[in-house]
Amino acid sequence: MAVQTSGDAPDNGGAAAIPPAAVPPPFRPGLEGVPATQSAICSIDGNQGLLTYRGYPLEQLAQNSSFLETAYLLIWGELPTIFQLRDFEHDVQMHRRVSFRIRDMMKCFPASGHPMDALQASAASLGLFYSRRALYDPQYIIDAVVRLIAKIPTMVAAFQLIRKGQDPIQPREDLPYAANFLYMLTEREPDALAARIFDACLILHAEHSLNASTFSARVTASTLTDPYAVVASAVGTLAGPLHGGANEDVLDMLDEIGSVEGVDSWLDRAISQKQKIMGFGHREYRVKDPRAVILQGLAEELFQRFGHDSMYDVARRLEAVAADRLGPKGIYPNVDFYSGLVYRKLGIPRDLFTPIFAIARTAGWLAHWREQLGANRIYRPSQIYTGSVERAWVPLDQRPAAT
Ligand code: CMC
Numbered sequence: 001m002a003v004q005t006s007g008d009a010p011d012n013g014g015a016a017a018i019p020p021a022a023v024p025p026p027f028r029p030g031l032e033g034v035p036a037t038q039s040a041i042c043s044i045d046g047n048q049g050l051l052t053y054r055g056y057p058l059e060q061l062a063q064n065s066s067f068l069e070t071a072y073l074l075i076w077g078e079l080p081t082i083f084q085l086r087d088f089e090h091d092v093q094m095h096r097r098v099s100f101r102i103r104d105m106m107k108c109f110p111a112s113g114h115p116m117d118a119l120q121a122s123a124a125s126l127g128l129f130y131s132r133r134a135l136y137d138p139q140y141i142i143d144a145v146v147r148l149i150a151k152i153p154t155m156v157a158a159f160q161l162i163r164k165g166q167d168p169i170q171p172r173e174d175l176p177y178a179a180n181f182l183y184m185l186t187e188r189e190p191d192a193l194a195a196r197i198f199d200a201c202l203i204l205h206a207e208h209s210l211n212a213s214t215f216s217a218r219v220t221a222s223t224l225t226d227p228y229a230v231v232a233s234a235v236g237t238l239a240g241p242l243h244g245g246a247n248e249d250v251l252d253m254l255d256e257i258g259s260v261e262g263v264d265s266w267l268d269r270a271i272s273q274k275q276k277i278m279g280f281g282h283r284e285y286r287v288k289d290p291r292a293v294i295l296q297g298l299a300e301e302l303f304q305r306f307g308h309d310s311m312y313d314v315a316r317r318l319e320a321v322a323a324d325r326l327g328p329k330g331i332y333p334n335v336d337f338y339s340g341l342v343y344r345k346l347g348i349p350r351d352l353f354t355p356i357f358a359i360a361r362t363a364g365w366l367a368h369w370r371e372q373l374g375a376n377r378i379y380r381p382s383q384i385y386t387g388s389v390e391r392a393w394v395p396l397d398q399r400p401a402a403t
Helices: 058-064 067-076 082-094 100-107 115-129 138-163 177-186 192-205 212-222 227-238 246-257 260-272 290-306 310-325 335-345 350-374
Strands: 042-045 050-053
Touching: 050 058, 050 067, 050 290, 058 192, 058 290, 067 082, 067 138, 067 177, 067 192, 067 350, 082 138, 100 115, 100 138, 115 138, 115 227, 115 350, 138 177, 138 227, 138 350, 177 192, 192 290, 192 335, 192 350, 212 227, 212 350, 227 350, 246 260, 246 310, 246 335, 246 350, 260 310, 290 335, 310 335, 335 350
Parallel strands: none
Antiparallel strands: 042 050
């Protein structure tokens, strides 16, 4: 008989002592406040409303940079030299086209389907066309980054035309990134101010630390799958109304409110019914989202140039009244509150707002893909089991009839 050597320790046949089980950390729904990675890409100060990409304040980037330069910064970690930027822009220009087979596949999608679903399927299909996987080959990484940044906008624009029964138009190599997207969407070369403001919108949406879609991208990346699957999984996550999908819902909400006079009573009713106000609130911010501040300014620039939008008056009144009612809880406008008004003024259909968010956020997802590969460990959190204790299987004829 084995001799128990100390206190309550189980008999393990003389092997080395089994370390006591670690006490699990407390359960935090939604992983609130739980660090799930280390990252050098983006910092957020949610009390002061400060956001930086690789240490550069967002305001400076939105004012001075271009989306492609910002994407380069996010993905490679430093602002590019003039030659690096020229090469990156050129490479992206050269890879904008998508295979006719992807366009044919998109023609089989139901026209009534949501463009985010079309984008997720098309992004995933890139993995079929570029199936070589060499995750630690620097050239493979460059090729994948260029392809995804170049082709995602083409696929969004292509589905827009296809669902209207038209053939997609080819990208224009002579147009910059944002202008080319608006051209592919509208079949018209855009006004220079509209293109600049759209480019700034892409910068504002390019990255935002470990939000749900980026977390999804990192989890997918951690399995060492291909970058097309990483982006496709992130697109699917971004689509939900609590995340990227909120920008579409904001305009539906403003439509429902209808007028400045209707705001106060609408908000009272919504709060009393515990309804979420779309475009408000953020896990990271206790003040107005700095991206909302910039987007509001961009919206005003557009209104000055192309005419006022009365929906903006409704939005501003809602922000003012909500500051009294929700502000004390730290709930203020987030990035989605004013972005829809900008896109509406640019003539972009409502259900393309979230795909546009995805075009921009592809830069952030790819930055996190690279960072994840650089110090990879597969994500495999634990859970707290709340189900039944062990039960014996019951044959079908002995189970109680359904009531
Ligand atoms: N309207 C009214 N109350 C809100 C809102 C809102 N928009 N957001 C949060 N609250 C309240 C919520 O009811 C809860 O109150 P209580 O403690 O009394 O139950 C408290 O604030 C905490 O809310 P939560 O839902 O637990 O907060 P969260 O950090 O889990 O969720 C959020 C963050 C963004 C999902 C949430 O604020 C929300 O649903 N907002 C509306 C949807 C939206 O605008 N989403 C876009 C987010 S920004 C861009 C992006 O990430 O894509």
